[in-house]
Amino acid sequence: MKLTILSTSDIHGYIYPTDYKQRDQDLPFGLLKINSIIKEIRAKETDLVLVIDNGDFLQGSPLTYYTAKQTKHPARYTSILNDIGFDAGVLGNHEFNYGKEYLADAIATLDHPILCANILNDKGQPAFGKPYELFTFNDLTVAVLGLTTQYIPNWEQPASITGLSFQSAVTCAQEYIPKLQELADIVIVSYHGGFEKDLTTGEPTEALTGENEGFELLKRIPGIDVLLTGHQHREIAAVNSSVAIVQPGDKGHNIGKVSLTIEKEDGKSAILSKKAELISAKNTITSSNMAEKYNGFQNEIEDWLDQKIGDIEGDMWIKDPFQVRLTGHPYIDFIHKVQMEATGTTISGTALFTNDSKGFGPTVTMRDIVTNYIYPNTLAVVEVTGNDLKRALEKSASYFSPSANGQLEVSPAFLYPKAQQYNYDMYAGIDYTIDVSLPIGSRIRHLSYNGKLIQEDDRLEIVINQYRAVGGGNYDMFSADKIIREVTVDMTELIAEYFNKYSPIQPSTFANFQVIQSKTTLLTH
Structure with missing residues (x-):
């Protein structure tokens, strides 16, 4: 059987193919273009498809700013995400920019579960959503663990993170991955963070502050089959140390695609092949039904911008x-x-x-x-x-x-x-x-x-x-x-x-x- 994992990351509210510098643009990015790709793959693949958003969805564009500051109703925006039909989402660092209450309200309006295992409340429990989700397809179980960069307290307003503690993604994964290996056939980590070292040489590419721990996850935590990353807005698709990894850039320029061929006999599964790739939105047509449905909201934003x-x-x-x-x-x-x-x-x-x-x-x-x-x-x-x-x-x-x-x-x-x-x-x-x-x-x-x-x-x-x-x-x-x-x-x-x-x-x-x-x-x- 074949399992396809599709990953978006760092969309930052860029739904339409515009950077909002002027009206009626058709630029080579945007979630509505990515949605066209998702629909095509879902229609084409005869086996299993999981669609996961890897975080930074709630802030970053005039659309999200208008939603938060002018309408104050996150559902005006999150209803678009619901129509796309993600299977799971992960928190990014920018999710906290409009405060904890707004974030909680936004999560409550989403149809898909939000996963984050390493941001804890004062009781030491995951503060938002679940730590992981199990997806069962016939006799195949797939686990998705959500992790977020631990570095948020170094950026965020104290009021937006009061009562929260931020655990290292590596430390958290060390706790959860063995458990998920027992519960599932396939283990996916969706980490809103990037790589702190060169994937080939292992040389540091930045100060090792803990902001990005992707390399350590890759090299130190056995049992991860797929590692979805983001935060750095890089474009990466590779199989490294037998782990399929992707990072699809930002704003919906690409969608990450991981294809696994799996064989299961006598209750045991084996991954026969792994492929990681990025699919560009450059030559994709915007999803017309979605665009028409939300044109009123988009025009409302454009009129506000033209004041x-x-x-x-x-x-x-x-x-x-x-x-x-x-x-x-x-x-x-x-x-x-x-x-x-x-x-x-x-x-x-x-x-x-x-x-x-x-x-x-x-x-x-x-x-x-x-x-x-x-x-x-x-x-x-x-x-x-x-x-x-x-x-x-x-x-x-x-x-x-x-x-x-x-x-x-x-x-x-x-x-x-x-x-x-x-x-x-x-x-x-x-x-x-x-x-x-x-x-x-x-x-x-x-x-x-x-x-x-x-x-x-x-x-x-x-x-x-x-x-x-x-x-x-x-x-x-x-x-x-x-x-x-x-x-x-x-x-x-x-x-x-x-x-x-x-x-x-x-x-x-x-x-x-x-x-x-x-x-x-x-x-x-």
Whole structure:
């Protein structure tokens, strides 16, 4: 017999084939295209098909933002997932972004079970859904164990995870896999996490913080037949150490497919073959019935996105994202001003989150705001020492690498195995120089505030987003215990309020930092 496992991951609410930068797009991704592939495979396969979502379904697009913040009814969105007909789903880290209550409400509206064995409540029991699910097909039993990256407390607002504990995926799997081997013929692990080491060489590809434990699951836990992964937005399909593994990217660009040929005799099963592959949505037609059913909701979102919020008198377009990070930009300094205004601080840190950000044109709509400021961040004011601030700037300065021709490029650590443009911060309210010719960790020079050099033991109040304030991005110089006040209004709302108060906006820059190499200034801001 043949068992087919289909896996989505990191959909982030991209149902229609659009990135919402404009109306009526037909881009090569989206869950409605993936649904067409699922339907085709279900119709074609004569044996057994399991469809599993590997997490990060509840946040990440204008659709999910509108559902959470405007309608406040997750069923407006989750009904689409129900129509697709997943057999099981796993929690991702972004499921917590809108709070525990919203997450619980969303889970309650889903037709399929949510699996998560390693996020526990105060009684030491799985806090959401079940740890695993058993699926029985005639005389074949298939177990699916759900696991989620343990690193969530390093990113999430404390209020969203209070009362929860996060266990290592490896530790949890060590407990469950032997039990599942006794209960089932086939053991599948669906892990919302990725690989911390190169699958071929075993060399670390990132800091070994525990955020990703896929390699350890693969190598240390015997008894796993299939390992479904995600979180890193990578595209992986392989059979490694006799385990079939997939990671299908994000936004529904692909669906992971694992095919197992199984023979069962005298009550014992044997896997005769394993195949792992990714099926691209690129040349797939959107599922028309589903699109028509939910067009009213989609148009409602598009109309909301087209609301005019304010005006820009001047140029705030982003033409070259790398140049923005080298020299600063009026859009970045606009975000600084919003953050300073909302918190009453004079030092601000923020990032250009993605290379897809386009900045603002003369007329600014809600669409412009949410497609530039893509995360549901709130703000936190942290009190830090001068040494803390310098360490944060040093980490950001490691974004740059000198190239062979003497120019600057992005350090591979910020690109692989996952692009992390959002982890390079630019600051306002202080003056500083990044000297790329110096070793990483000692590149910051002339760091001053109000004309005076900042000393290691100086105490400073800084506004940054909540993700960074609790140490997100491995900024361990920040932590929840350094937060002295918070603004719990979403940044997109704060941006809209700022326009309401000050529109039209005249673009301007703070001109407070420079990037140099050796004694030659490359670019200044």
